[in-house]
Amino acid sequence: MSRISNAFSSFFGILFSGALPPDVAKAYGYVKAEVKKPEAPKAPEVKPADGALQLLGILQRDARLVDFLMEDIGAYSDDQVGAAVRTVHEQCGAVLKRCVTLAPVIDGVEGVYTKSEAAGANAKQGLKFIGNVPAEGRAPGGILRHKGWKAAVIDLPKVSPAVNLFIIAPAEIEVE
Amino acid sequence: MxxxxxxxxxxxxxxxxxxxxxxxxxxxxxxxxxxxxxxxxxxxxxxxxxxxxxxxxxxxxxxxxxxxxxxxxxxxxxxxxxxxxxxxxxxxxxxxxxxxxxxxxxxxxxxxxxxxxxxxxxxxxxxxxxxxxxxxxxxxxxxxxxxxxxxxxxxxxxxxxxxxxxxxxxxxxxEEPQAAFYAWLERHDDWRTRVHNGDKILVIDIGGGTTDFTLIAVGETNGELTLERVAVGEHILLGGDNIDLALAHAVEQELAAKNTKLDAIQLHMLWQRCRAAKEKLLAKNATQRDEPVTILGRGTGLIGGTIKATLRRETLEQVLLNGFLPRVDKDEQPVKAKRAALAEVGLPYASDPRITAHLARFIQQAGAPTHVLFNGGVLHSEIVRQRIVEMLNPVQVLEGEDLMHAVARGAAYYGLARQGKGIRIRGGVPRTYYIGIESSMPAVPGIPAPMKAVTVVPFGLEEGSRVELPKLEFGLLTGEPAEFRFFSSVSRHNDKPGDVLDPIPAEVEELSPIEVNLPAAAEKITRVTLAADVTATGVLELWCVGKNDNRWKLEFNVREQTQ
CATH class of the missing domain: 3.30.420.40 (ATPase, nucleotide binding domain)
Known part of the structure; x- marks a missing residue:
């Protein structure tokens, strides 16, 4: 699991690097108890960045995600943005479903009282208590506000060592 | 693995x-x-x-x-x-x-x-x-x-x-349609309660590039149901890709009317997007009148370069129901026409895009089915299925098929059936084959001697069997290649080995010629007769048989042009 979570945190780290609002970081204060400090991970067979770069490359190639996020959309009408978003959304979704099997941490109904034990095996890291949190930092239950997501299976293609993953998308030169 | x-x-x-x-x-x-x-x-x-x-x-x-x-x-x-x-x-x-x-x-x-x-x-x-x-x-x-x-x-x-x-x-x-039917058998242990003695099952397989028809008859021997493939259709290069391409062309024309031109790569994207839009419009319970088709800009400026178009339900139904699946009369024949400009150079794509017309001809030749089994992605669409059912009525649809993987699955199941773990469909050679012989007539300058066809391989000749034609003898020059003209028909099922067709009827089509090369020998001319085997692999082999049971295999001349 450490490989998966590493890959994910680096992936989102790259995507949002620099743009992370300070209050989000502050929000982490709530989950201090849950954030497990990685205990000297065993030498991973893949560098954490590799999976992130690979997924980013696939999202760009198959769904143009990097083009979309890097473009200044302020200049366009909602209509124009909407037209492109439909396609990007559909194709990003397809890539995500193909590469990562996602499941909710708690398969419950949001807005309804839910016991913490509903998280099952994921209770340790998969729960974040918000609101009127008891002194010890955990509660037996509460209103389910967000079902959470967990990556059940990661299925990324194997990559040859010859591939430079830092090239997210090659420049294209059309020969006349 | x-x-x-x-x-x-x-x-x-x-x-x-x-x-x-x-x-x-x-x-x-x-x-x-x-x-x-x-x-x-x-x-x-x-x-x-x-x-x-x-x-x-x-x-x-x-x-x-x-x-x-x-x-x-x-x-x-x-x-x-x-x-x-x-x-x-x-x-x-x-x-x-x-x-x-x-x-x-x-x-x-x-x-x-x-x-x-x-x-x-x-x-x-x-x-x-x-x-x-x-x-x-x-x-x-x-x-x-x-x-x-x-x-x-x-x-x-x-x-x-x-x-x-x-x-x-x-x-x-x-054969693929048989495989599709085997896959259905594999999924339905209770198939004996779903089809009965005397039923005729039409397998319609519309893939990306080809359309294939097969008729399987249900019989009964000693109280056990038997299955026999009794007819197959002609080779039709027409399928789902043609439909998607036709939709892309319709949308491209609408774009062109608004002065938006697409390059080759954008056209390909349009083709893909039209396929996706078609599937959404044809999905069960879909009610939307139209579906947006967007082609993203090619540079990093994705939104700025986006081209927006629409696939309207009206266009889709027009293309599908009037173009590819129009209602046709029972005696309709596909039109043989010169190819339109849309075709790629080379392959003999079906000149008549009306799948229903091709189906009508198959029914004329093979008889009406009691049941139909669908295969291929095009048949996900309810309106396509309805149109076919309406045409075949009264007919019962064999439910519970696997449109996308049936052929591979069914092939594996057939492998088990060959080991005795399931029922086998009897079939044999799905065509009748003929060899061409010049009619003996006085030579007329400038006019080739008319041909007649002699039946060599009867329809349905089974795997592992052989036919011989001892009465039909040829003198072949040794040391020189000899070539025979070769014909076949998917619709003539009753010609027996040795039967002569003179003149050759229209439903008999010419294939690539077959040739044999007899090694040089002392005698200049060797007298041979013909024999045909269907191998265990399911492939037809033709032989020239000389005295002392010497055999020379006739090879298909795939190099020769016949059209």
Whole structure:
């Protein structure tokens, strides 16, 4: 699991690097108890960045995600943005479903009282208590506000060592 | 990786798939393939595309496969993707070429548009390359390879040759619609309660590039139900890709009216997006009047360059129900016309896009069915199914089919059936074959002597059987190649070996000639008779038989042009 979570945190780290609002970081204060400090991970067979770069490359190639996020959309009408978003959304979704099997941490109904034990095996890291949190930092239950997501299976293609993953998308030169 | 005792290979025109069983349930096998430079992934489908890459086109080490460091071609998903960017090096529809007697199928002619300096390959080599790749996931198993029911003897022979060249040793050919029906049998243990003695089941298989019809009759022997394939349709190069292309053209025209021009890559994207929009409009319970079709800008400016169009339900229904599936009379015939400009150079695509007209002709020849089994992605669509059912009425649809993987699954199930673990469909050769003989008439300058046809192989000749024609004797020159003109018919089922057709009726079509090369001998002329075998593999072989039971095999001359 450490490989998966590493890959994910680096992936989102790259995507949002620099743009992370300070209050989000502050929000982490709530989950201090849950954030497990990685205990000297065993030498991973893949560098954490590799999976992130690979997924980013696939999202760009198959769904143009990097083009979309890097473009200044302020200049366009909602209509124009909407037209492109439909396609990007559909194709990003397809890539995500193909590469990562996602499941909710708690398969419950949001807005309804839910016991913490509903998280099952994921209770340790998969729960974040918000609101009127008891002194010890955990509660037996509460209103389910967000079902959470967990990556059940990661299925990324194997990559040859010859591939430079830092090239997210090659420049294209059309020969006349 | 699990590999069973039997493996079914659906060697499709646009996609291949593989299913396996070790005696238990049949499962689809993932096929490892390159999906990008140096990117290896297992996918359920293996696109039948081959890309001939240049020596310096991709970085070193990025075209390798686990079993081959430097393959000659790129195959599968990556080839399909790369072919969009550079179509001149892409080989596709190799299977359609393999069955086209108008070209030399062993000559390097693909891709037709390859630039100078690219070494072209033959349809046979392309099929061999796909099979070589697929063989990696078939270890020591009995392999079943499917071919269209409409493939003639030479196309089956070439498929057999491709499989042999790919290194397969233990394989059998099976017709695709039969495989689809086997897959249905596999899914329905209770099939004996669903069909009865006297029923006739029409299998309609509309794939990406071809349409195939087969009729299977249910009989009864000693209280047990039997199945027999009694008719197959002609080879029709018409399928789902044609529909998507027609939709793309309709949308392109609407764009052109607004002065938006598309380049080749954008056109390809439009084709893909139209397919996606079509599937959404045809989905169950879909009610929207139209579906947006967007082509994203090609540079990094994605939104700025986006082209927006719409596929209207009206357009879709117009194209589908009036273009491809119009209502036709029972005695309708497909129109044979000169090709329109839309066609690619080369392949003999069906000139009449009306699937219903082709179906009407098949029913005229084979008789009306009591049941219908659908196969192929096009038949996901309810309105397509309805139109066909309406045309065949009264008919019952065999429910519970697997439109996308049935052929590979059914092929594997047939492998089990051959081991005695299931019922087999009796079939044999799906055509009657004739040899052409000049009528003896006084020679008239400038007019070729009229031909008559002598029946050599009767319809339905079964695997492992032989026919001999002792009364028909030829004198062949030794040491020189001799050629026979060769004919077949899918609709004449009652001609017996030796029966003469004079004149040759219209439903008998000429195939590639067959030839034999007798070794030089003391006697200048050797007298021979003809014999025909259907091998255990399911391939027709023709022999010249001399005295002392000397035999020389007649080979299909796939080099000769007949059209």
């Amino acid at each position: 699990s590999s069973g005792n039997v493996i079914g290979i659906d060697l499709g025109t646009t996609n291949c798939s593989v299913a396996a069983s070790d005696g238990g349930p049949v499962v689809i096998q993932p096929i490892p393939q390159l999906t990008g430079p140096g990117e290896l992934r297992e996918e359920a489908l293996f696109p039948s595309f081959l890309y001939i890459h240049g020596a310096k086109e991709f970085p070193e080490g990025t075209t390798g496969l686990p079993w081959d460091d430097a393959p000659k071609y790129i195959l599968g998903e990556w080839a399909k993707r790369r072919g969009v960017e550079n179509s001149s090096r892409l080989v596709h529809s190799a299977k359609s070429w393999l069955s086209y007697s108008g070209v030399d199928r062993t000559a390097p002619l693909l891709p037709l548009t390859a630039p100078d300096g690219v070494t072209k390959i033959s349809p046979l080599e392309a099929s061999t390359a796909y099979l070589t790749h697929l063989r990696q996931s078939c270890h020591d198993a009995q392999v079943l390879i499917t071919v269209p029911a409409s493939f003639d003897a030479s196309a089956r022979g070439l498929t057999e040759l491709a499989a042999t060249n790919a290194g397969f040793t233990n394989f059998v050919l099976l």
